[in-house]
Amino acid sequence: MILIVDDRPENILPLKKILELHSFSVDSAESGEEALKKVLKTNYAVIILDVQMPGMDGFEVANAIAGFSKAKDTCIIFLSAVNTEKKFITKGYTSGGVDYLTKPVDPDILVLKVKTLHRLYQQQQELRETQKSLQKEIEVRKQAQEEIAGRMEELQSVLASLPQMAFTVAADGRIEYVNEHWFRYSTEPATFPETHPHDDICDEWKTYFANGIELTRELRLKELATGDYRYHLLRILPIKQHGITVRWVGTFTDIHPQKMAAELLEKKVESRTKELLVKNIELERSNHELQQFTWVVSHDLKEPLRKIQILNDLIKERYLAGNSEAISYLDRSINSSARMSSLINDLLLYSQLSTPAQFQPTNLNELLNEILSDFDDVITKKKAVITVDPLPVIDTIPGRIRQVFQNLISNALKFSKKDIPPVINIRAELIEEKEIDSPPSIHGEFCRIVVSDNGIGFDEKFMDRIFVIFQRLIGRTSYEGTGIGLAIAKKNMDKHHGIISAKSQVNEGSHFILILPVHQVNELEDSVQ
Structure with a gap:
């Protein structure tokens, strides 16, 4: 103006x-x-x-x-x-x-x-x-320089208090600061400690320095006092401002004791592994001998039992006609022989479960049709109603998964209510996880199969007993059995890397739940991989 x-x-x-x-x-x-x-x-x-x-x-x-x-x-x-x-x-x-x-x-x-x-x-x-603007900028820069100087003093104080070797490197690659531990391995603050010939990192450090990225690696440094090489963990971090590396902060952490302990542990593990391999071979030989012994003993036990049963039947038919009391005693003897024969068969079957077997794709519907045809007479006699929903093809050991379904269907038919036809339903669905209550998923890696019946059921407080060998919840006088069937089913499910569980109430029927992987890896293939 x-x-x-x-x-x-x-x-x-x-x-x-x-x-x-x-x-x-x-x-x-x-x-x-x-x-x-x-x-x-x-x-x-x-x-x-x-x-x-x-x-x-x-x-x-x-x-x-x-x-x-x-x-x-x-x-x-x-x-x-x-x-x-x-x-x-x-x-x-x-x-x-x-x-x-x-x-x-x-x-x-x-x-x-x-x-x-x-x-x-x-x-x-x-x-x-x-x-005014220049003066303000000068003041800002002066303040920033003072702040940087203060931070550097603080950083150097922290590095001086560390038990590790610590140092800083300027943006141009020059060593700015080293703490007192540095001089155990180097006589000069600007000279890098001597490394083992196999641990030279000069070329590697140049690459990391040029790209402004963290360097972490193990190496061995020569200690001046002893001349020995000690293991250290080197870590160098870039310090950046506005995306630009202004300096580097590095530490050498002495890990020599841990490294020596790890090497000693590796040697012990290697030695122990060799011992375990020898023990495994001995165990396999012992298992084989035990299986042979079980087979021979069971065969030798079954032979006299067969003779006892045959002779008892002959005595009953030829010499005890009309003697009801003698026939009653003899029937008890015959029934006891039959139970003992069944027990020997189940024990032999249980002992064979540890034998290795190969997984293969199995059509569960076809397998169940074969099992149900074996139970045809019992199903007809008890007027049982059995429904089987479509089941998937999954990897199993067919003979062993057959035993699982045979035991579950046999129990459902056996432990039915008097004068009430058994109703058995078998259904399946894919699920996400190996859990009893896992949600369904069409792309699930596991299959949940539920075998339900309307039988006498059991109290769930005895859940921990029903899959244990020789454990029975129902007296032998009411229902026949050896108490091995569900134990066999449990061991077979373990062999399939699966789960077996049950839900039940007394007089309300039972639901046996099987969780099986859809795909399995055979032991031989797994060891090769």
Whole structure:
């Protein structure tokens, strides 16, 4: 803005119009006192100041304005029609004016001078703002440097207190700082400790340094006092600011005792593994011999039993006709022989469960159809109703999974309520996890099979007993059996890496739940992999 100071309004008006025509904002004052008040409130680029005015003349006003820090960049043009002598012009310049014009003034010359001085004022203001910005940036940088220096001191204090060797590396790759532990392995702070010939990391470090990424690896350092190489874990981390690596912080952690202990443990494990292999071979031989012994013993036991049964039947038919009491005793003997024969068969079957066998894809519907045909007579006799939903093809050991279903169906038929036909349902679905209550999933890796019946059931507090060999919840007088069937089923499910469980209530039937993997890996294939 331009300020025109003149005690005569007729002098102000033409100057104001001329300057406004050239797009200047113009203010005016009709006395020196009024001009000073305005200068205190408003920043002016140029002041056109009349020399002769009543009260304060132009020179006095200029001297007063020079004392205002706010107006130190303001340019003053003196304008006079009377004081045209050299001494007045000189006084004008010494009073703080930058130009002295005499009237009549050429309007064009005046406008050019005002434009020049206005542009100079703007440049001075821009320069002042630039200086303020630079000063602020200098202060910020100085503060940042002080903060960095403080952090470096703090970092070095932390590194000095560490039990490990610690160091920092500048962005140019120069080692900046090392703590006292460094000198156990190096005589100079700028010299890297000597590594084992097989653990040289120079080329590797260059790659990590160039890419600004963390380096972690084990290596051996030569201890100066002993000359021995000790295992250390080296870790060097980049410290970044605004995505730029400004330095690196590294540590060497002595892991020699752990490394020695690990090597000793590996040797012990290797030795123990060899011992276990020998023991496994001996165990396999013992198992084979035990199976042969079981087979021979069972065969030798079954042969006299067969003879006892045959002889008892002959005595009953030929010599005890009409003797009901003797026949009753003999029937007990025959039944006991039959139970003992069944027990020997089940024991032989149970002992053979540890024999290795191969998994293969098995159509469970076909397998169940074969099993149900074996139970045809019992099903017809008891008028049983059996429904089998579509079952999937999964990997099993067919002979052993057959035993599981045979035992479950046999028990469902055997432990039925008197005078009530057995109702048995077998259904299956794929599930997500190897859990009894896992949710169904069409892409599940496990199959849940449920065998339900409407039989006599059992109290679930005895759940932990029903899969244990020779454990019976029902007396032998009411229902026949050896107490081995569910134990065989449990062992077969374990062989299939599966689960067998049950839910039941007394007189409310039972639900036996099988969880089987859809796909299996044979032991031979697993060992090769």
